[in-house]
Amino acid sequence: MNSHIRPSRFERGNGRRIGVSFEFFPPKDEGMETILWESIERLAPLAPDFVSVTYGAGGSTRERTHATVKRMLTETALTPAAHLTCVAATRGEIDAIVRTYRDVGVRHLVALRGDAIDGAKYAAYPGGYENAADLVGGIKRVSDDFEISVSAYPEKHPDSPTVDADIDMLKAKVDAGAGRAITQFFFENDLYFRYLDRVRARGIDIPIVPGILPVQNYKAMTGFAARCGTSVPGWLAERFHGLEQDPATRKLIAAAVAAEQVLDLVDRGVTNFHFYTMNRADLVYAICHLLGLRPAVEQAA
Numbered sequence: 001m002n003s004h005i006r007p008s009r010f011e012r013g014n015g016r017r018i019g020v021s022f023e024f025f026p027p028k029d030e031g032m033e034t035i036l037w038e039s040i041e042r043l044a045p046l047a048p049d050f051v052s053v054t055y056g057a058g059g060s061t062r063e064r065t066h067a068t069v070k071r072m073l074t075e076t077a078l079t080p081a082a083h084l085t086c087v088a089a090t091r092g093e094i095d096a097i098v099r100t101y102r103d104v105g106v107r108h109l110v111a112l113r114g115d116a117i118d119g120a121k122y123a124a125y126p127g128g129y130e131n132a133a134d135l136v137g138g139i140k141r142v143s144d145d146f147e148i149s150v151s152a153y154p155e156k157h158p159d160s161p162t163v164d165a166d167i168d169m170l171k172a173k174v175d176a177g178a179g180r181a182i183t184q185f186f187f188e189n190d191l192y193f194r195y196l197d198r199v200r201a202r203g204i205d206i207p208i209v210p211g212i213l214p215v216q217n218y219k220a221m222t223g224f225a226a227r228c229g230t231s232v233p234g235w236l237a238e239r240f241h242g243l244e245q246d247p248a249t250r251k252l253i254a255a256a257v258a259a260e261q262v263l264d265l266v267d268r269g270v271t272n273f274h275f276y277t278m279n280r281a282d283l284v285y286a287i288c289h290l291l292g293l294r295p296a297v298e299q300a301a
Contacts (some may be wrong), residue, residue, distance in 0.1 A: 027062035042281035045295035055083035085114025090127040133172035152181035154195040185213035214283035
């Protein structure tokens with residue numbers, strides 16, 4: 001073996017299983033639906049622990065989420081995790097959605113506060129759940145059948161005054177019944193480990209799964225990062241500089257950046273990853289391949 005080629009985790013480590021999950025968003029039209037299901041079909045053979053489907057405010061978005069989750073249940077062997085937020089719905093309306101998911105066979109929910117509509121300052125909906133911790137408690141009251149994941153913020157949620165206040169909210173979500181936290185995406189791994197140290201010091205012992213965003217579109221990513229409080233380091237901007245009209249090279253750089261990040265996390269003991277796919281499979285599939293994941297058919301052969 002060439003000494004400059006980095007061996008896979010299974011060659012380097014002690015055989016610990018690498019677990020992955022994938023996040024998708026519901027399609028808005030037929031073209032996007034085709035892209036989504038092509039991506040799902042590409043990634044499904046990697047046997048993810050679960051796949052989550054995002055959820056926005058408003059009835060049409062909710063219906064698209066429900067339809068996508070239902071199709072996953074009926075047409076694939078995947079385990080879907082449906083997102084649920086506090087936005088624009090009363091407790092009764094949300095409780096009814098929870099019961100519907102339970103009745104169709106969903107057993108994993110991702111409970112989020114959600115963002116205010118049209119960029120306004122968040123305020124609890126009249127008669128609705130106050131925040132994500134309140135929502136987790138509500139889900140548990142409706143049914144104890146669900147596994148519940150929540151969000152975590154290595155650089156704190158934009159609405160939290162301090163990191164400590166943000167960790168207080170995470171603790172409240174765990175106390176209400178959450179069993180896993182998935183982080184907002186980040187690019188500096190030290191941020192994740194410093195956050196993990198602070199979380200563990202608070203007595204929070206649930207898995208804190210790093211959320212990884214392969215950069216499909218650098219400009220769109222920077223806008224998303226600004227809204228969710230994720231810092232974009234100068235070295236990352238430099239890597240994509242000058243490639244605005246060169247999508248092929250951008251894709252290669254994006255793969256290299258994400259691969260470096262996940263392999264460093266594995267070397268530092270991380271064994272579970274949540275990928276924000278943006279409904280595109282190629283980069284995520286390549287990174288999973290580097291992690292040693294192979295389609296079940298290939299492994300059987």
